[in-house]
Amino acid sequence: MKRTTFLLAFVFALLIASLATASGGLLLLAIPLILYLVFALLGLPDEIELEVSRLLDPERADPNEPVTVRVIVRNRGVDLSEVLIEDILPDGLILESGSPRSLVALPGGGEAVLEYVVSAPRGTYHFENVRIEIGDVLGLTRQADFLPAPGQLFVIPNVLRLKNISIRPLRTRVYTGSIPARVGGSGSEFFGVRNYQPGDSSRIINWRASARHEEIYSNEYQQERVADVGIVVDARKHSNLFAGDHSIFDHSVVAAAALADVFLSQGNRVGMLIQSSMLNWTFPSYGKIQRERIMRDLMHAHVGDNPALTGLHRLSFSMFPAESQIVLVSPLITDPLLADDLDALIQWRARGYQVLVVIPDPVSFELSLLPSSSESDLAGRVVYLERKVALRRLLHAGIHVVEWDVSKPFDQAVSPYLSRPFYTHPVGRIP
């Protein structure tokens, strides 16, 4: 029962009893109650003029990094004896310290600051309203309202810095970059020998070859250009959830972020496709803005299923320029049901794409979640061997496969394998 109603019930009961018994004494007993009601209700402010603002420090954070939220409430009106400020936390935020609720007294012209620290997993978090509850001078009645205090917290994936990734797509773009273009010209890597042409620097003359023949020959170097890189991130539910609902997808996101970062910093044109309940396509482009687009898309990425997009073979080749580099980040389950994925990769390769597959190792991930026993160890070894056999098909098709034990940091675990060039024999092309 509301406190006002409770008191009113007593007052009316006393009034009626007083009238019924014609007793002035009962009316006397009602005096403190009536005075209390009048005092409280008259102490309720007529108009409330509050301004609320919000500060997030920082507004862009790494996953689980502490973020300080400050809600500043300014009172532009009359004195308020009791103000309850309650910030409404978006779902998914974890309160680290402080409290999003505070009871303050706000004099006219004064301000109150509500401060607390949160952390969050990858994603975007929208703060909208702050709930303000104002009581009268005795706290008998309370007025509640929601005041807008918008704010956005972006928790972007961790970007681990890789030094260099050596890729060799068949086709490159015209701009100078760091990828050998299989075309002679100025560069750093030896490409071949040709006849001397007027204007050639004496430093590139191949004196040994010139001495053997009666003509002068010059060394030719391989041109280095930028290339098209398409990153495909596998966010399908059935290939990312293990041991119940434990997802390896966050590791895939970390890998994709690091790869996108290094490819873009090398000057390449990078696009990204996230295969989840729907296809999320980040159109290929260059530079820092593209990096930002990719990070935002990775920030929102989550696992999902769509029966129409079960296999990698459903992806359209028109999304990636011909003979470009495709990087697939996927746990690549070698379940018989998903054997189509391996065929799809081999098909990509056969169409002339250079394919790099980065695999967050699902076996070690799942084993780390299971209680250690001889049975689970044995099962792990069996699955490991099965995967080795299945993945060998990819190696034979000329696909660069890098497995990442997710218990180690991505940059440290895969740098040695990605910085070396992976030369493949050309395979037949599908007519």
Added chain:
Amino acid sequence: MTRSVLFASILLGTVSLAYGYVSAENTVLGAIILVLGIVWMYIQWRGSYRFSAAGMTLGMLASAGGLFVGAGAIWMFAGVTFFLIAWDLTDFINRLKSVSEISDVPSMERRHFSRLGILVVGATFLYAITVTVHMQIGLWWLILLALVIALGLVQLIWRFNPK
């Protein structure tokens, strides 16, 4: 601080009512009131704040009943006033407990006590006027007065109807 004032209010209210009853030669009822007051204090001391409404109701009934058994009106009035304060402070403590962060609790408590002090002084002043000034009014005037009070309160609450 608030807890101490709360216990003092319950104690004073109980003693006032019990004394009123005992002075009207109703020792048994006075003893029952004392026991109920001790029970209320024990429950408060255990940290349960749900008894305050029941305590206040019992106190009001005991005060109204005391007037009919010849207990002194001043003691009954004191009982109601102290129980009202106890009921108010219980809710105040609840509000403070429901929020983990409160800025400057002592000054908030001080302001609340000062308002309750004003309330008590005002109520006592009105009581003093009422018992000092004797006016003979007829039943119809009494009904009119009661109606005015009731309508005034309803109007006040309707005006400040919380959103």
